[in-house]
Amino acid sequence: MTHQIPGAAPFGAVLFDLDDTLLDGSAAMAAGLSRLLTRCPGLDPARARAAWHEADEEHYPRYLSGELTFDEHRAARMRAWAASTGAAVPPGDELEWFAAYREGYQSGWAAFPDVGPCLAALRRENVKLGLITNGDSVQQRAKVAALGLAGTFAAVVASADIGIAKPDPRIFRHAAGLLGVEPERCVYVGDRADTDARGAAAAGLTGIWLNRGGLPVPDGGVPVIATLAELPRALLAPPVKR
Ligand SMILES: [Mg+2]
Numbered sequence: 001m002t003h004q005i006p007g008a009a010p011f012g013a014v015l016f017d018l019d020d021t022l023l024d025g026s027a028a029m030a031a032g033l034s035r036l037l038t039r040c041p042g043l044d045p046a047r048a049r050a051a052w053h054e055a056d057e058e059h060y061p062r063y064l065s066g067e068l069t070f071d072e073h074r075a076a077r078m079r080a081w082a083a084s085t086g087a088a089v090p091p092g093d094e095l096e097w098f099a100a101y102r103e104g105y106q107s108g109w110a111a112f113p114d115v116g117p118c119l120a121a122l123r124r125e126n127v128k129l130g131l132i133t134n135g136d137s138v139q140q141r142a143k144v145a146a147l148g149l150a151g152t153f154a155a156v157v158a159s160a161d162i163g164i165a166k167p168d169p170r171i172f173r174h175a176a177g178l179l180g181v182e183p184e185r186c187v188y189v190g191d192r193a194d195t196d197a198r199g200a201a202a203a204g205l206t207g208i209w210l211n212r213g214g215l216p217v218p219d220g221g222v223p224v225i226a227t228l229a230e231l232p233r234a235l236l237a238p239p240v241k242r
Helices: 025-037 045-064 070-085 094-107 115-124 137-146 169-179 193-202 230-236
Strands: 013-016 128-133 155-158 186-190 206-210
Touching (some): 013 169, 025 045, 025 094, 045 070, 115 128, 115 230, 155 169, 169 186, 193 206
Parallel strands (some): 128 155
16 A cells, blocks of 8 residues: 655655654653662762763764674763763773663663554554664664564664664665665654654655654754654645645
8 A cells, every 4th residue: 555645755664763753762761860870869860861861972873883882882871971970880880880770771661652543543554664773683672572562563673783873874775675665665754853854865765853852943854743643644644636
């Protein structure tokens, strides 16, 4: 079955980003940090959160680019967080501290409330569903399972599976190939305007920016939605008569 997004080519598949698109990453991070804060109760939670976010933004790209292994990036994040907050993480114990964070983080893995209804609406129309995520193969699939979405996607691609991360066009085309749908007939939805929406568009897909935070939208960019509740309506609208 093909569908029509107004002004775009008929599409045959919809692919999603995972973190902060389907999975509420901020809530999970808060759950992880609250575990860490039990080890340093004097630390201001807002400061701890800002420093953790900063360390993540600095070191996760170094993992994605292959500069650091997954564990090296975890240790680097913990070191940067300790340096920034003054938390007394003993040198050499960074991974043990990260394990404490991860335990809380994993307990906080949950889908945004708009995910289930959106996927159900697309499934009712027999739209092929896929997932492309930047991250570790095992951890990202564990997240998919924790969200109750194992078996939902006909193709799941983590950047670590193929050694190529978004926004490299090859990862988008690879996932389209696994679904057996031409990139031009695929829609990709993600929370990052550049990495997700514009990256997908550069690979020939229709990239849609899920702007959950209500950030300012530049002119002439990619299509934007504020929640996944808008997606089925946008994609499944009757074809425009010409
Ligand atoms: Mg994301």
